[in-house]
Amino acid sequence: MESRRLGPVVGLGTWDTFDREVPLAREVVGAALDAGVRLLDTSPMYRGAEASLAAALQGRRDEALVATKVWAQTVEEGRNQLEAQLRWYGHVDIEQIHNLAAWREQLAWLEVEREAGRVGRLGVTHYSSGAFTEVARALRTGRFETVQLPYNPAERECERELLPLAAELGLAVIVMRPLGKGSLLRRPPGPRELEPLTGFGVETWPQALLKWALSDPRVDAVIPATSRADRARSNALAGSPPWLGPEERRLVERLAAAS
Numbered sequence: 001m002e003s004r005r006l007g008p009v010v011g012l013g014t015w016d017t018f019d020r021e022v023p024l025a026r027e028v029v030g031a032a033l034d035a036g037v038r039l040l041d042t043s044p045m046y047r048g049a050e051a052s053l054a055a056a057l058q059g060r061r062d063e064a065l066v067a068t069k070v071w072a073q074t075v076e077e078g079r080n081q082l083e084a085q086l087r088w089y090g091h092v093d094i095e096q097i098h099n100l101a102a103w104r105e106q107l108a109w110l111e112v113e114r115e116a117g118r119v120g121r122l123g124v125t126h127y128s129s130g131a132f133t134e135v136a137r138a139l140r141t142g143r144f145e146t147v148q149l150p151y152n153p154a155e156r157e158c159e160r161e162l163l164p165l166a167a168e169l170g171l172a173v174i175v176m177r178p179l180g181k182g183s184l185l186r187r188p189p190g191p192r193e194l195e196p197l198t199g200f201g202v203e204t205w206p207q208a209l210l211k212w213a214l215s216d217p218r219v220d221a222v223i224p225a226t227s228r229a230d231r232a233r234s235n236a237l238a239g240s241p242p243w244l245g246p247e248e249r250r251l252v253e254r255l256a257a258a259s
């Protein structure tokens with residue numbers, strides 16, 4: 001099967017960070033793009049984030065891959081969401097069906113949009129492991145090219161079925177919540193504990209977590225969200241080799257359990 005991979009790359013999420021705050025979005029997105037970040041994830045569910053992202057990309061749209069979502073119970077509402085996105089972004093590089101909402105109905109017309117070239121790849125996302133059986137059912141149709149899932153040392157349910165399935169189908173895996181929504185950052189390990197990872201380009205605890213996910217060869221992208229330009233720059237540094245081996249990944253898991 002033809003490869004649909006994207007990465008490994010560090011992208012940028014937009015949930016709960018710059019909602020309707022355009023100047024902040026410009027600062028954070030600008031810093032991320034300058035640091036080499038290309039994949040930007042958003043959704044109609046994230047209040048004003050899609051519009052803020054569009055404003056932040058003015059003049060730089062060509063540098064980014066925009067991954068957004070259709071989050072609607074009816075086809076009409078889904079189509080309206082896409083029309084707004086096309087006004088904001090010109091085209092949508094990755095269109096994902098958010099939380100599997102009405103996925104069969106949305107997929108049918110989105111495939112026509114993909115054929116017409118108005119959207120690039122089609123994907124599906126879900127935040128809850130309780131929905132993974134349905135995510136697998138959707139992926140097995142062979143009609144999607146990307147899947148977005150939570151994956152971090154405290155949330156590993158996708159290792160059971162979805163990561164092997166994505167690898168088998170050659171799908172691009174985008175990791176949401178790579179920092180556990182910030183919950184893994186409350187008591188970060190210190191420099192001494194991170195010392196065995198410095199040879200892997202890891203200087204901070206968030207970088208260790210991002211590299212932990214990207215070092216799984218089935219993962220293409222992590223999309224940490226941040227409202228700070230300096231953090232966007234520092235997170236981006238986790239997107240380069242060398243990747244962690246099994247021993248280093250186990251160390252990150254032990255440190256995460258204690259954090």
Ligand SMILES: NC(=O)c1ccc[n+]([C@@H]2O[C@H](COP(=O)([O-])OP(=O)(O)OC[C@H]3O[C@@H](n4cnc5c(N)ncnc54)[C@H](OP(=O)(O)O)[C@@H]3O)[C@@H](O)[C@H]2O)c1
Nearest residue numbers: 013014015125127176177178179180181182224225226227
């Ligand atoms: N499809 C879905 O159902 C779904 C669900 C959840 C998320 N997502 C996507 O995945 C993205 C990522 O998930 P998430 O935003 O929930 O969680 P996350 O990326 O795991 O964590 C974000 C939190 O980490 C903090 N942070 C980021 N970089 C940091 C750093 N270097 N140092 C210290 N703190 C740092 C941020 O705070 P500061 O702002 O203070 O830096 C923010 O509170 C979302 O933004 C969204 O695009 C999708």
